[in-house]
Amino acid sequence: MTQPLSCTRCQAKKIRCNRADPRCDKCAAAGAQCAYLPRKQRTIRRRALHDRDILQEILRRLERLEDHCRLSQNVTEEVESHRSISVDSETISSSESSATDSPQSAQSPTGQAIVQGLLARVKDDRIRSRLQSHVFCAIDKVGSHFFENPRCMRAMDAAIAGIEQLETTPPDPSPLCIPKETAKKWINQYFNNYQFEGFRIPLEKDFVLAMPDLIDSPHVQLDATSQIIYYNVLFQSFMLDSEEVEGRGRTVQALCGKCLMLSEEWLGHMQNTTADLFAAFMMMSVTLESCDSDLSWKIFKAACPVARALGYFSVDEDRHYPHRKPPLAGDSQHEEIERNRMRFEFWHILRTESHFRLSFGKPPIIAGGSWAVNFPDPTITGVDHESTRFIQIHFLASMRLTIVTMRYLDIMATNPDPHTADYNDTMDGLVAEVQKIMSDWNPEELLSSTTNRIDTWFCVDILFSSYKMLIVFYQSKPSHRDSHRLPYHTVDIARKSLLMSRSLMETTPRPYWGISLVLLHQSIPLYVLCYDILGCYDREDVAADVALITWFDDYVAVASKDRAELKAISLVVREMTRACQEVLGH
Numbered sequence: 001m002t003q004p005l006s007c008t009r010c011q012a013k014k015i016r017c018n019r020a021d022p023r024c025d026k027c028a029a030a031g032a033q034c035a036y037l038p039r040k041q042r043t044i045r046r047r048a049l050h051d052r053d054i055l056q057e058i059l060r061r062l063e064r065l066e067d068h069c070r071l072s073q074n075v076t077e078e079v080e081s082h083r084s085i086s087v088d089s090e091t092i093s094s095s096e097s098s099a100t101d102s103p104q105s106a107q108s109p110t111g112q113a114i115v116q117g118l119l120a121r122v123k124d125d126r127i128r129s130r131l132q133s134h135v136f137c138a139i140d141k142v143g144s145h146f147f148e149n150p151r152c153m154r155a156m157d158a159a160i161a162g163i164e165q166l167e168t169t170p171p172d173p174s175p176l177c178i179p180k181e182t183a184k185k186w187i188n189q190y191f192n193n194y195q196f197e198g199f200r201i202p203l204e205k206d207f208v209l210a211m212p213d214l215i216d217s218p219h220v221q222l223d224a225t226s227q228i229i230y231y232n233v234l235f236q237s238f239m240l241d242s243e244e245v246e247g248r249g250r251t252v253q254a255l256c257g258k259c260l261m262l263s264e265e266w267l268g269h270m271q272n273t274t275a276d277l278f279a280a281f282m283m284m285s286v287t288l289e290s291c292d293s294d295l296s297w298k299i300f301k302a303a304c305p306v307a308r309a310l311g312y313f314s315v316d317e318d319r320h321y322p323h324r325k326p327p328l329a330g331d332s333q334h335e336e337i338e339r340n341r342m343r344f345e346f347w348h349i350l351r352t353e354s355h356f357r358l359s360f361g362k363p364p365i366i367a368g369g370s371w372a373v374n375f376p377d378p379t380i381t382g383v384d385h386e387s388t389r390f391i392q393i394h395f396l397a398s399m400r401l402t403i404v405t406m407r408y409l410d411i412m413a414t415n416p417d418p419h420t421a422d423y424n425d426t427m428d429g430l431v432a433e434v435q436k437i438m439s440d441w442n443p444e445e446l447l448s449s450t451t452n453r454i455d456t457w458f459c460v461d462i463l464f465s466s467y468k469m470l471i472v473f474y475q476s477k478p479s480h481r482d483s484h485r486l487p488y489h490t491v492d493i494a495r496k497s498l499l500m501s502r503s504l505m506e507t508t509p510r511p512y513w514g515i516s517l518v519l520l521h522q523s524i525p526l527y528v529l530c531y532d533i534l535g536c537y538d539r540e541d542v543a544a545d546v547a548l549i550t551w552f553d554d555y556v557a558v559a560s561k562d563r564a565e566l567k568a569i570s571l572v573v574r575e576m577t578r579a580c581q582e583v584l585g586h
Contacts (some may be wrong), residue, residue, distance in 0.1 A: 007032055007491070017200040052550050092395075104129070106140050106230060106481055111147040118160050124168040126292075127568045131163075131553065133360045138523035140361075141472050142531050144482050151534040155579035159572040166567055176254040178234065180212040186237030193240060193454060196391055197337065197380035198344035202275045203229055224266035225279050231258045232282035239514065241451055248561035256290045259283060263295065270302055272309040281345075284352065289516045291565045293360050300352060301365055304467070312346045313371040315339050333382075343376035344395065346397060351402040359410050360474065361521060375399070390450065394458035397441045401465050404433050408473065418478045430473045438466050444500075453508075461506065464521035467497035471524055491532045494525035498548050515559045518552065526552060526573070533580045546580045553577035 007026040016174050043161075071073075107115065115136055122128040134531055139146050146152055191205050201208070203226065211230045214220045222230075235255040250408075263283065264507060280303035287296035356362040379385070379394035408430055416423050443463040450456045474490045475481050501522050505513050536542075556573045560566030 002411075011250055019391075026156060030255060035580070044477060081254075087345070106144050106475075107147065108144045108482075111144060116152070118156060121160050122163055122568075124166075126565075127163060127166065127168070130291055130565070131572070132569055134291065134519050134569055137359065137361045137526050141475055141524050142527050143475060143480075143486060145484050146527075149168040149484075149531065149535050151579050151582075152531060152576075153536075155575040158573070158578075159575040161574070162571045163568045167564070169281050176258055178251075183212040183234060184209055186234050186241065187457075189240055190233045190237040193452070194236065196388060197341055198346050198376075198391070198395075199278075199281070200341070201229065201233070204272075208233060211517075217564055224262045224269065225273075228262050228266055228279045228283060229257055229275065231255055231262075232279075235259070235286060241388075247562065249559065253563050255285050258293070259286045260290060260295070263287075263299070267299070267302055270306065272306050274310065275311060277306050277312075287514070288520065289514050291496060291515065291519065291569060293356075297356055297360070297362055300356065304349065304365060307346065307349060310341050310342075312349065313373065315346065316374045317370070317372040319422045337381050340376040340380045343373050344380060346373045347372070347375070347395075347399055351398060354402050354405045354409065355520075358405055358469075364413075389447070390455035390458045393441060393446065394462060397437055397443070397462045398465065400437050401434065401462070401469065402440060404430055404437075408469075408476075412476070418476070424477060427473050427477050431470060434466055434469050438463075447504075456504075456508075460517075462498055463500065464517075467493050468521060468524055471528060486528065486532050486535070490528060494528035494532075495545065495548070497525040498552065500520060502548065502551055515556070515563075515569075518556065518559075519569070522552070527576070530576045530580055532584055538578075542583060549577050549580050551570050 007024065007030055010024065010027060010032075016241050040213055084128070087303060093356065118129050119131065119136075122131060147156070187205070191208075194201075208230060211222070211226070215227070215230075244308075266276075266279065268282075270280075280299050280443070283299050284296045284303075287293070287299065297374070353366050357364060367406060374393075378395045380389060411426060418564065442464065443459050443466070447456065447459040447463065449489075450459055470493050474487065474493075480487050481491060501517070505517075526549070529549060533545055533549070534544055539545075553573050556570050560570040
């Protein structure tokens with residue numbers, strides 16, 4: 001008789017009878033020998049989200065964070081476990097996230113050929129780049145037959161003819177003549193108005209106040225990073241100054257020009273420091289105001305490795321991947337505030353990338369799965385103060401819009417078949433999500449309750465971003481994009497956006513709104529309304545829309561008066577406006 005390998009009980013459990021010493025009494029009594037090999041240690045696998053569902057899950061958790069932080073409600077339930085998410089490299093395909101190709105043009109083959117022909121006539125690389133980023137990328141979101149409209153084509157042809165005559169030699173930068181007392185006043189304004197724990201200048205106030213004297217001293221050599229931060233502080237404070245300043249355009253050009261002159265040296269010596277990262281944040285704003293989206297994109301690409309090296313991409317890696325990185329010894333309140341600040345800034349980095357992709361057709365550079373960052377507590381410090389109410393609202397609303405934008409961009413990167421019910425339903429779903437965000441936060445009502453310029457900026461950004469995204473999503477449908485006549489709701493949204501922008505700038509004439517507000521938020525609505533005017537011959541309310549277009553033409557003309565970098569954009573707007581005016585017989 002063959003000796004049993006183990007007792008019946010151990011066989012049923014499929015375990016070694018001598019897994020623990022001594023063997024079980026039954027195996028020992030039977031003299032059974034263990035024949036079961038040790039079971040292979042199983043790796044603990046986290047529940048993964050499907051690639052297509054990860055952004056939806058982030059959106060749901062962000063909505064729960066909103067409920068927790070909504071300032072008009074007293075929410076008492078515990079939501080700590082719901083308010084964060086990190087993207088796992090196992091749940092998002094890196095091949096999709098690291099695509100380098102620019103999105104395909106929505107223009108018809110005829111339209112694409114026309115665009116290439118128009119750009120080929122522009123010999124200056126910088127002007128050609130500005131037209132590509134700030135004109136043709138916006139028109140691409142309007143409709144596929146824009147350049148097949150004879151009136152649109154004549155207007156663009158006239159604009160390019162004018163651009164060909166522009167002086168291509170870069171003008172000498174305007175001398176920067178800002179009295180020291182004025183500079184110090186602006187520095188004090190900056191520290192009194194712009195300071196928030198989410199974005200804190202890495203230089204002490206006393207040092208910045210001393211910089212007007214240090215820059216003029218022959219015995220002191222300031223590094224490019226410090227100078228860039230200094231001139232950006234002056235620029236942003238100048239935007240807030242309510243006093244009348246003679247030659248605003250020249251002052252803007254001089255401040256921006258000084259930063260652009262320093263940019264090459266700064267980029268060449270950029271290091272992994274918080275000062276360089278902060279300088280990058282500020283420079284992206286200045287370069288967009290200078291109508292140089294390519295330099296802004298270059299700076300953004302240089303800033304991302306710096307942020308990664310400083311830990312902004314792995315703030316919560318120790319919490320989600322404890323086997324990779326040992327936890328910090330005790331999370332003090334100061335450490336948690338620092339984590340929140342880094343989380344806050346990282347999510348704005350992610351939002352900036354989506355802006356470049358949507359507005360300027362740039363490729364994604366932040367790969368899926370390359371970061372592990374929770375959502376921050378929008379207060380950063382845990383102290384809910386009334387002075388930070390609007391910046392908290394802006395973070396919550398803008399991040400929801402960012403997630404929706406990322407979903408759209410990821411969908412379009414796969415070149416989906418637009419002639420399917422699933423695609424149509426997806427676009428309807430994106431529209432519904434933006435509408436829900438606007439309904440939840442009501443930015444128009446918030447705008448009417450602001451008491452200072454910065455809070456107004458936050459509300460304006462939410463409102464105009466929402467309008468722009470609604471237009472883009474609507475026009476992504478083939479039935480809308482490929483029509484020679486735009487749908488009513490697309491035109492109506494564009495009109496609302498332009499009317500709100502005009503009202504805002506007319507009621508606050510002294511503050512310098514700059515051109516970036518128009519370039520980032522109003523280019524698409526502007527070309528939508530122009531295309532509708534030039535393509536419809538039976539409209540009854542065309543006079544009011546032509547007046548609206550004319551107002552923006554005047555605004556851009558004034559903004560570009562002392563700024564050569566805006567001349568090409570101004571010529572395009574001018575010729576499109578003239579074409580619209582001809583519809584009325586002007």
